Each structure stands twice: as structure tokens, then as C-alpha cells.
Amino acid sequence: xxxxxxxxxxxxxxxxxxxxxxxxxxxxxxxxxxxxxxxxxxxxxxxxxxxxxxxxxxxxxxxxxxxxxxxxxxxxxxxxxxxxxxxxxxxxxxxxxxxxxxxxxxxxxxxxxxxxxxxxxxxxxxxxxxxxxxxxxxxxxxxxxxxxxxxxxxxxxxxxxxxxxxxxxxxxxxxxxxxxxxxxxxxxxxxxxxxxxxxxxxxxxxxxxxxxxxxxxxxxxxxxxxxxxxxxxxxxxxxxxxxxxxxxxxxxxxxxxxxxxxxxxxxxxxxxxxxxxxxxxxxxxxxxxxxxxxxxxxxxxxxxxxxxxxxxxxxxxxxxxxxxxxxxxxxxxxxxxxxxxxxxxxxxxxxxxxxxxxxxxxxxxxxxxxxxxxxxxxxxxxxxxxxxxxxxxxxxxxxxxxxxxxxxxxxxxxxxxx
Numbered sequence: 001x002x003x004x005x006x007x008x009x010x011x012x013x014x015x016x017x018x019x020x021x022x023x024x025x026x027x028x029x030x031x032x033x034x035x036x037x038x039x040x041x042x043x044x045x046x047x048x049x050x051x052x053x054x055x056x057x058x059x060x061x062x063x064x065x066x067x068x069x070x071x072x073x074x075x076x077x078x079x080x081x082x083x084x085x086x087x088x089x090x091x092x093x094x095x096x097x098x099x100x101x102x103x104x105x106x107x108x109x110x111x112x113x114x115x116x117x118x119x120x121x122x123x124x125x126x127x128x129x130x131x132x133x134x135x136x137x138x139x140x141x142x143x144x145x146x147x148x149x150x151x152x153x154x155x156x157x158x159x160x161x162x163x164x165x166x167x168x169x170x171x172x173x174x175x176x177x178x179x180x181x182x183x184x185x186x187x188x189x190x191x192x193x194x195x196x197x198x199x200x201x202x203x204x205x206x207x208x209x210x211x212x213x214x215x216x217x218x219x220x221x222x223x224x225x226x227x228x229x230x231x232x233x234x235x236x237x238x239x240x241x242x243x244x245x246x247x248x249x250x251x252x253x254x255x256x257x258x259x260x261x262x263x264x265x266x267x268x269x270x271x272x273x274x275x276x277x278x279x280x281x282x283x284x285x286x287x288x289x290x291x292x293x294x295x296x297x298x299x300x301x302x303x304x305x306x307x308x309x310x311x312x313x314x315x316x317x318x319x320x321x322x323x324x325x326x327x328x329x330x331x332x333x334x335x336x337x338x339x340x341x342x343x344x345x346x347x348x349x350x351x352x353x354x355x356x357x358x359x360x361x362x363x364x365x366x367x368x369x370x371x372x373x374x375x376x377x378x379x380x381x382x383x384x385x386x387x388x389x390x391x392x393x394x395x396x397x398x399x400x401x402x403x404x405x406x407x408x409x410x411x412x413x414x415x416x417x418x
Contacts, residue, residue, distance in 0.1 A: 032149070076094065080094075169215070174227040175225075196403065203398050207370075246296060276304070284333065333367050340356045378404065
């Protein structure tokens with residue numbers, strides 16, 4: 001494997017400036033017009049072919065479908081300005097509704113212009129035209145809104161809609177020898193393996209219930225710490241950095257993790273190489289700032305390599321001394337608004353953080369951001385959960401007591417791929 005220093009880092013992502021209001025208005029009007037004109041032409045030519053290619057069809061039906069197209073253009077312009085092209089099902093509903101309304105109004109006007117007074121028979125004719133005279137037009141509007149409008153809109157705006165954000169979580173089932181996991185700052189207590197398995201299942205279920213897809217890394221029954229998958233890879237947008245664990249016993253964990261992240265489309269994979277060591281539990285991301293704990297598991301060379309990898313992607317790295325706990329994230333994590341929460345008794349230099357909020361319980365230092373409004377945390381910290389709820393967050397709690405005996409927390413048990 002080539003060392004990170006020998007491999008040029010990927011170029012930073014480039015972003016297209018937001019379109020001006022004028023360009024956005026043009027895109028909305030053009031996308032609606034493309035659908036309306038296409039539907040009009042399709043309908044007229046369908047009748048032309050169906051009537052033995054008689055030229056009289058153009059004179060008879062063109063005014064009707066031209067009016068229907070004009071109404072469709074107005075209706076779709078409104079729908080597209082409200083975001084109807086963002087999803088296929090929204091476009092489908094918009095196309096169907098606009099096509100039907102335009103057909104009904106155009107047929108009513110056409111019939112009225114021909115001298116037909118409003119009556120029950122005219123009403124039935126107008127409604128029946130949806131399945132006869134106007135059917136091809138309506139189907140063409142639906143197809144055009146679903147397939148043509150997004151392409152015209154995005155072509156004028158100069159960018160394609162970005163795919164929805166990834167919400168995947170890498171997890172790894174507890175090893176059969178979980179109770180032999182490494183310990184540095186806590187006294188060893190017996191671990192109930194069956195209860196740990198149940199707690200892990202509930203943890204995964206909580207992620208799924210909150211809209212995250214879980215991806216299981218291949219099991220490693222003989223690697224006691226392998227359930228703490230966070231320590232083996234860190235994500236920086238589309239860059240996945242496979243770590244170099246500080247504990248020698250944990251280094252075999254990274255092979256299966258790297259294989260898993262390489263299988264995720266869109267990720268670029270880099271590695272921390274020995275003699276550098278880095279545990280993912282020492283990496284805390286707050287917007288574009290990356291705090292890295294200089295702990296017993298992460299050394300200066302590992303920090304140097306990580307800095308070189310993430311700097312081209314717009315991240316700045318701040319090294320933080322960690323002497324009172326296993327990892328940086330054993331002492332603190334961050335809320336979605338960027339506020340650092342932690343245990344002052346465990347934090348070496350609180351002044352390094354611009355916004356630091358103490359929590360009332362040591363188990364409350366760790367939160368997983370499920371969304372900008374919701375958090376996942378341990379049920380062992382009810383006071384902290386109440387405090388965070390009071391700050392406007394929806395807090396989901398899970399029991400991970402068996403993993404806390406092993407210096408684990410809610411962040412340790414998954415790696416979130418966003």
C-alpha cells in the first residue's frame with residue numbers, strides 16, 4: 001500500500017455558484033414550455049396519423065391543443081417554481097393534474113366557441129374527453145414533466161440536482177471474546193455477552209428507526225474490540241481515512257473495514273500508515289474544523305498524516321492533548337450547532353474550544369447526530385438527556401451499559417456515512 005505522503009490527495013470538490021433569480025425564472029418557464037409544446041405536438045401528430053394522415057386534422061385540432069398547451073405551460077410553471085421536478089412522484093402528480101385541468105378548460109372553451117350552450121350533455125362530453133380526445137395530450141404532459149422538465153431545468157441552471165444525502169452507518173457485531181477488549185482508564189468488570197448482543201441489536205434498531213441504513217462489516221469473532229468500529233475509519237465527506245490503531249491488537253480490524261468502505265460508491269479511500277497511529281475515537285469534526293486527540297492511541301505522526309490528507313478538502317486540524325481518558329470522544333462530542341459538550345474533569349484544555357458546554361454526567365459526553373434536530377445518546381445519562389432536550393433537541397436514548405464497561409460509547413459503535 002502506498003503511503004499517504006506518496007499519493008497526491010484528491011482535488012477539492014468544486015461547487016457551482018447558486019443561480020441568479022433571473023436564471024431560475026427562465027429555467028422554470030422553459031421547462032414548463034418544453035413539456036407543453038411537446039405534448040401539443042404529440043397530440044396533434046397522433047390524431048394526424050390516426051386519421052389517415054389527413055391535413056384537415058391540423059386545422060381542426062391545432063387551436064384546441066394550442067390552448068391546452070398554453071394553460072399547461074402556466075400551471076406547470078407554477079408547479080416547477082414550487083419544486084415539482086425535485087422528485088419523480090411530485091412531477092407525476094403535477095403532470096397529471098396540470099394535463100387534466102388544461103384539457104378540461106380547453107375543451108370547455110373550444111365547445112363554447114362552437115356555439116354549444118352549457119348543459120349536462122356538454123359537461124359529460126368535456127369529462128369524457130379526458131379518456132378520448134385529450135388522452136394522448138395528458139399522457140404526453142405526464143411523461144414530459146417526469147422526464148423532460150428536470151433536464152431542461154437543470155440544463156439552464158447549470159447543475160444537476162444532487163442526490164439525497166447518504167445516511168448509512170457501518171456497524172460490526174460484537175466479538176465472541178468481547179470481555180477481553182483493551183482497557184486503559186477503567187477497572188475491568190465482568191461483561192454479560194448475551195446482554196451486550198441485545199444492546200448492540202437495539203442500537204442498530206435505533207439507527208434504522210431514525211432513517212439510517214446499517215451496513216455490517218464482516219464479523220471478527222476473535223478480535224475483541226472490533227465492535228468499536230469507529231476507531232478504524234473516519235469519514236470527511238467523500239474521503240474515507242482508514243486508520244492505524246494505536247493498540248497493536250486492533251490493527252487486524254482494519255482489513256475488513258477498508259474492504260467495506262471501498263465498496264461504497266463515491267468514496268475515496270486513504271490510509272494512515274505506521275509508524276503513525278490514529279484511532280477514530282480521537283477525531284471530532286465540527287464543521288470544517290477537525291479536533292484530534294493526542295492520546296495514548298494517536299501519535300504525532302498519525303496527526304501529521306491526517307492533517308496532510310484533509311487539508312486539501314478544506315478542513316483545518318487542531319491537535320488536542322488527551323491524558324485523562326482513552327480517546328478525545330471519551331471526553332467530549334459536538335452538538336449539531338457546533339457546541340462542544342463534555343466533562344470538564346476529563347478535558348485537559350477546555351479553552352481550546354470556542355463554545356464548551358459542561359454535562360452533568362460522564363456518560364453524557366457522547367452524542368451521535370442523527371439529524372440537525374435529533375441526537376442519539378446513552379440512557380446512562382438521564383440528566384444530560386433532559387438538558388439537551390431543553391435546548392430543543394429530540395433525544396433518542398439506548399442502553400449500552402455493557403460497552404461502557406469497556407470504555408465504549410454511542411459514537412464508538414458505528415461510523416456514519418453522510
